[in-house]
Amino acid sequence: MFGLIIKDFKNVFGMMIYYLILLALFLTITLLSDNIYFYIGAVVFFTISVPLSALAYDEKDNWDKFALAAGVSRNQLAVSRYLLALAVLFPLWLISFLLLLAEDLRSYENLSVVLMYGGISLLSTEIVLPLVFRIGTEKARLLYIIVILAVLVLGGLFAAWVETIGGMSVLIASLCILAVGIVGFFISMKISCSIYRHKDF
Amino acid sequence: MENAIYVAGLYKQFSGFALQNVGFCVPKGSVVGFIGENGAGKSTTIKSILGLVNPDGGKIEVFGKAAPSLLREDKNKIGAVLGETCLPENLNIKDIDGVMRHIFENWNSSVFFAYADRFSLPREKKVKEFSRGMQQKLSLAVALSHGAELLILDEPTSGLDPVARDEILDILYDFMQDEEHSVLISSHIVSDLEKLCDYILFIHGGKVIFEEEKDSLREKYGVLKCTAEQFAELDPSAVVAYHRGEFGMSALVLREKYRGEQALETANIEDVMLYYARGERV
The missing domain is CATH 3.30.70 (Alpha-Beta Plaits)
Structure with a gap:
């Protein structure tokens, strides 16, 4: 499993500079505007797009054929893509908590946003990955764009809601979404493993 | 005689094509050449053995164990070349060594780099910058660098010039010096198989026509x-x-x-x- 993750990171390494520039840009905008949405929105984007890029490379290289022939199990192949998403999400999400230490960003509302977007990142990943496994990265590209747009719309609605209501109820709602994201992650992994089990390469 | 591979009654249905009752064996210590025209079912049979395709019926055993129950350590004893390169093209030789160390339990970096040098594969260049022949050689170098006892090679010499093909055949001869080693090799270049094989397995229209000793x-x-x-x-x-x-x-x-x-x-x-x-x- 570790070899698969290393391979993914080495494979997308060429795109890292592009990703890091984008990340730095969103981080700067967040700090200058005191608006957490810019950075946390980028976290969702990276959590989906890094595994998708890695998958697109794998598809082009026929990597799955090699891995299966080498003794990597179908379940490991499926699960490794989720682990890659987590490996991207966790450090970026951790940074968003660190951002909350800044005086102008420190609030229950922003904590709610960070928690909720952690859940949204997980939910987006768990919707997109099984579909990509089923129909391939090329066909799933449209779906990926729809998910990103849906996240933007929901984010806007959520921002309005936070502005209107605020306080503990929003925090509880955010925790609920995060919990749904965590539970859904395991369900999605199970679905993906089943897709992989029945797939011919 | 002990078999490295045993296949019986293998059946796999695709739209417009089916493997039908495919059966053969690769005796331990032998080289079996797998021939047949394009679309005859060679690659599907090989993929079924390697667990890349889920057969609809039949029995496949590798090293005496049912193929679906092969563990990682069993699969690690199989070196496979699958026609296409199937290796990450953004990586260079050093990166590939770094990845394979975690994929194969018995990965031997020094053997791998020795093959890379023997094949004149540049260490800093990305795989996607390699020629088709170099990519084939790289696949073979990987297959030979983790202590494989069985090589399953799907068109390993396609796209290679006669000198490179001869070089690969030499390496396969060397591999076969160990009596425990076995090879199943498919190729359209029948002259290569004439030089190398003990048995010829011929498949046509998804059915095995014969498996015979080459000399017979x-x-x-x-x-x-x-x-x-x-x-x-x-x-x-x-x-x-x-x-x-x-x-x-x-x-x-x-x-x-x-x-x-x-x-x-x-x-x-x-x-x-x-x-x-x-x-x-x-």
Whole structure:
């Protein structure tokens, strides 16, 4: 499993500079505007797009054929893509908590946003990955764009809601979404493993 | 005799094509050449053995164990080359070594780099910058660098020039010096198989036509060049298949049943394959 993750990171390494520039840009905008949405929105984007890029490379290289022939199990192949998403999400999400230490960003509302977007990142990943496994990265590209747009719309609605209501109820709602994201992650992994089990390469 | 691979009654249905009752074995310590035209079912059979395709029926055993129950350590004893490179093209040789160390339990970096040097593969260049031949050599270097006892090679010499092909055949000879080692190799370049193989497995239209010792093919089959009149006098049971040409007839015949007076020409593997695949039947 570790070899698969290393391979993914080495494979997308060429795109890292592009990703890091984008990340730095969103981080700067967040700090200058005191608006957490810019950075946390980028976290969702990276959590989906890094595994998708890695998958697109794998598809082009026929990597799955090699891995299966080498003794990597179908379940490991499926699960490794989720682990890659987590490996991207966790450090970026951790940074968003660190951002909350800044005086102008420190609030229950922003904590709610960070928690909720952690859940949204997980939910987006768990919707997109099984579909990509089923129909391939090329066909799933449209779906990926729809998910990103849906996240933007929901984010806007959520921002309005936070502005209107605020306080503990929003925090509880955010925790609920995060919990749904965590539970859904395991369900999605199970679905993906089943897709992989029945797939011919 | 102990088998490295045993396949019986293998069945796999695709739309417009099916593997039907495919059965053969690769005895331990032998090289089996897998021949057949494009789309005959060679790659599907190989993929079924390697667990890349879920068969609809039949039995596959590797090292005496049912293929679906092979553990990672069993699969690690198989070196596979799958036609396409199947390695991450954004990586260079050093990166690939770093990845394979975590994929194969018995990965041997020094063996891998020795093969890379022997094949003149540049260490800093990305795989996508390699020529097709270099990519094939890299795949073979990976297959030979983790202590494999069985090589399953799907078209390993396709796209290679004769010198590179010869180099790869030499390496396969070296691999076969160990009596525990076995090879299943598919190729369209039948002359390569003539040099290397102990057995020939021929598949046509998803069905195994024969698996024979290479040397017995020459004893079993002959090619007859004759006129239509001479052909008409032949015992039909002696004729496997024939071609009708502008200037006469030619037929693949069973030496054992042939009673004619014309001398038979030696049938090489390619002749046998072509008559079975394209010849007319009596």
